[in-house]
Amino acid sequence: MGALKREGEASDQILAQLGKLAGDDVDWRSGQILTGLYDPGGEAYDLTTQAFSRFLTQNALYINMYPSAGRMENDVVRSLADLLQGDDQVVGSMTSGGTESIMLAVKVARDHAREHRPEITAPEIVLPITAHPAFHKAAHYLGLKVVTTPVDTGDFRADAAAFRDALGPNTVLGVGSAPNFSHGTIDPIPEMAAAASERDILFHIDACVGGIYLSFMRRMGILSRDFDFAVEGVTSISADMHKYGYAPKNASVVLYRSRELRKHALFVCSGTTEYAVINPTVLSSKSAGPIAASWAVMRYLGEVGYEKIVRESWDATRAMLEGIDKIEGIEAMTEPDMCMFTLVSDRLGAINTILDQLPVATRDELLTTFINAN
Numbered sequence: 408m409g410a411l412k413r414e415g416e417a418s419d420q421i422l423a424q425l426g427k428l429a430g431d432d433v434d435w436r437s438g439q440i441l442t443g444l445y446d447p448g449g450e451a452y453d454l455t456t457q458a459f460s461r462f463l464t465q466n467a468l469y470i471n472m473y474p475s476a477g478r479m480e481n482d483v484v485r486s487l488a489d490l491l492q493g494d495d496q497v498v499g500s501m502t503s504g505g506t507e508s509i510m511l512a513v514k515v516a517r518d519h520a521r522e523h524r525p526e527i528t529a530p531e532i533v534l535p536i537t538a539h540p541a542f543h544k545a546a547h548y549l550g551l552k553v554v555t556t557p558v559d560t561g562d563f564r565a566d567a568a569a570f571r572d573a574l575g576p577n578t579v580l581g582v583g584s585a586p587n588f589s590h591g592t593i594d595p596i597p598e599m600a601a602a603a604s605e606r607d608i609l610f611h612i613d614a615c616v617g618g619i620y621l622s623f624m625r626r627m628g629i630l631s632r633d634f635d636f637a638v639e640g641v642t643s644i645s646a647d648m649h650k651y652g653y654a655p656k657n658a659s660v661v662l663y664r665s666r667e668l669r670k671h672a673l674f675v676c677s678g679t680t681e682y683a684v685i686n687p688t689v690l691s692s693k694s695a696g697p698i699a700a701s702w703a704v705m706r707y708l709g710e711v712g713y714e715k716i717v718r719e720s721w722d723a724t725r726a727m728l729e730g731i732d733k734i735e736g737i738e739a740m741t742e743p744d745m746c747m748f749t750l751v752s753d754r755l756g757a758i759n760t761i762l763d764q765l766p767v768a769t770r771d772e773l774l775t776t777f778i779n780a781n
């Protein structure tokens with residue numbers, strides 16, 4: 408049954424059907440969804456949906472027609488650059504999500520190497536095994552080889568020495584997570600960034616999930632690990648607004664240490680009868696809705712609002728960890744640096760065998776499932 412019928416239907420009927428369809432989804436308001444949901448609650452949520460629909464139709468590709476989109480984007484990018492301790496040389500773009508931000512950072516590294524290290528013909532990116540699959544996706548799309556490095560099996564932070572050893576003559580980018588998504592722990596960023604910088608290799612921080620939250624923890628004096636532009640050698644950072652920035656999807660930010668680096672993100676094309684294209688992101692036409700909603704939620708919460716959320720959720724995280732400690736048969740795999748962690752149960756296997764169990768399905772098994780799906 409497709410969506411397109413011969414005759415159109417009345418909007419109230421359609422809305423009723425949408426309601427029915429949504430009935431099969433998990434109830435994201437239940438308070439029992441523990442992943443992939445970032446709800447600022449009540450009024451802030453209502454505001455983001457209003458801001459989103461107010462700008463839904465504006466096409467952020469045409470910022471000459473819709474200068475509002477450009478202005479709001481600049482405000483959001485500047486706010487994140489400040490939170491992540493960038494100076495006024497730091498520039499960036501809003502994107503559709505962490506994956507696009509990461510795709511751009513990887514493209515910047517590839518094209519920076521094409522200009523500055525043309526002897527590299529088989530470029531590689533080096534990342535800990537805990538890094539997000541978006542880097543593998545970016546490498547797949549952009550024709551780079553991925554080299555993964557081990558982590559400490561106690562806290563799941565990258566092994567900085569192994570990372571250093573993996574940097575080679577073909578490496579165009581090193582990656583660290585702040586934090587990694589599964590374990591909530593921050594890699595030893597200063598050591599990794601120093602290793603990359605000694606060899607003139609660009610170094611990206613994946614702060615997609617943690618950038619905003621950790622910045623507030625740092626400002627509130629409850630985090631002492633360095634993870635942002637304050638660390639020398641960090642050349643780009645991705646940070647999602649649609650996670651702990653509390654904007655609706657699709658909103659993320661990618662930041663570059665300099666305009667010179669951002670240059671490599673640009674795509675330019677004037678060789679068709681169509682309009683000339685020059686833009687710094689993957690998407691062309693896109694709704695200004697996510698940009699407006701990001702701008703609005705930052706204005707609404709302010710520093711005080713974000714601090715309140717961080718304080719409450721960090722307290723709740725520690726209370727949960729204490730509770731989990733008392734339950735036999737399950738435990739948290741790590742002492743997390745922010746409000747995220749992974750639980751293991753005896754039945755799934757002991758902590759130190761988890762890494763040996765990778766991968767849970769082979770690449771070919773996964774592919775076959777999808778090729779045959781609708």
Ligand SMILES: *Cc1c(COP(=O)(O)O)cnc(C)c1O
Nearest residue numbers: 504505506539541587588615616
């Ligand atoms: C969510 C996330 C990403 C990718 O983000 P999408 O917004 O899902 O594309 C990358 N890295 C980390 C650590 C993440 O948590």
